[in-house]
Amino acid sequence: MITYRNIALSDHQAIEDFDLRQDDHGEIFCKDELDEIFTRENSFVVYQAFVAVDGESIVGYILCMIPKDYPKQRHILRCVVDKDYRRQGIGSELISRLEPREVGHKVTIEVAHEEYSELAFLRSNGYTITSMVEDEYSEEGELEMEGYFILTNEKKPPMELAQRLKWRMN
Ligand SMILES: CC(C)(COP(=O)(O)OP(=O)(O)OC[C@H]1O[C@@H](n2cnc3c(N)ncnc32)[C@H](O)[C@@H]1OP(=O)(O)O)[C@@H](O)C(=O)NCCC(=O)NCCS
Numbered sequence: 001m002i003t004y005r006n007i008a009l010s011d012h013q014a015i016e017d018f019d020l021r022q023d024d025h026g027e028i029f030c031k032d033e034l035d036e037i038f039t040r041e042n043s044f045v046v047y048q049a050f051v052a053v054d055g056e057s058i059v060g061y062i063l064c065m066i067p068k069d070y071p072k073q074r075h076i077l078r079c080v081v082d083k084d085y086r087r088q089g090i091g092s093e094l095i096s097r098l099e100p101r102e103v104g105h106k107v108t109i110e111v112a113h114e115e116y117s118e119l120a121f122l123r124s125n126g127y128t129i130t131s132m133v134e135d136e137y138s139e140e141g142e143l144e145m146e147g148y149f150i151l152t153n154e155k156k157p158p159m160e161l162a163q164r165l166k167w168r169m170n
Pocket residue numbers: 024026078079080081082085086087088089090091092093116117118120121122124
């Protein structure tokens with residue numbers, strides 16, 4: 001059975017080992033970096049992470065940062081599920097732990113333009129594309145930075161009755 005919990009300091013090495021086993025070319029979070037971001041003082045952001053665990057093994061995790069001055073927003077840095085455990089709802093369980101529950105709260109994530117499976121996953125979890133950054137090329141025409149979409153899941157205020165009736169009439 002898969003269980004979900006907050007990350008613990010003792011998970012950091014297991015997460016580095018987990019990331020090294022993955023094939024998604026995503027960022028690898030090494031133990032030292034995780035130790036540093038979760039104990040950093042005087043930072044503008046705080047970090048939050050949840051892990052999915054099967055027995056003793058980490059089979060997925062989600063890591064986000066929250067600006068201290070703007071705690072209504074969270075930005076996902078990584079959401080990943082072990083390739084042998086995908087399409088069982090684990091990614092959705094992890095991302096649901098960050099779901100915005102109060103009006104005005106939102107969660108963002110960056111995804112490369114052609115990552116169709118990630119986009120499909122995010123759409124199925126309530127995210128929509130809210131911005132796009134174009135590819136950047138050098139003067140010689142070489143790709144310098146791959147473009148990406150920013151996707152957002154935002155808790156919107158409920159539609160007013162007058163607006164709901166107007167929409168139903170159209
Ligand atoms: C993206 C990722 C986290 C999804 O995890 P997961 O546990 O497999 O996702 P879920 O089982 O919760 O999928 C929920 C829904 O998302 C969509 N989805 C998930 N993976 C998909 C894929 N490869 N292709 C198309 N749709 C997909 C489907 O609608 C799926 O529902 P279904 O299985 O009933 O059809 C996982 O594939 C992964 O770790 N990929 C590599 C890392 C990565 O790309 N991270 C991106 C951050 S979003």
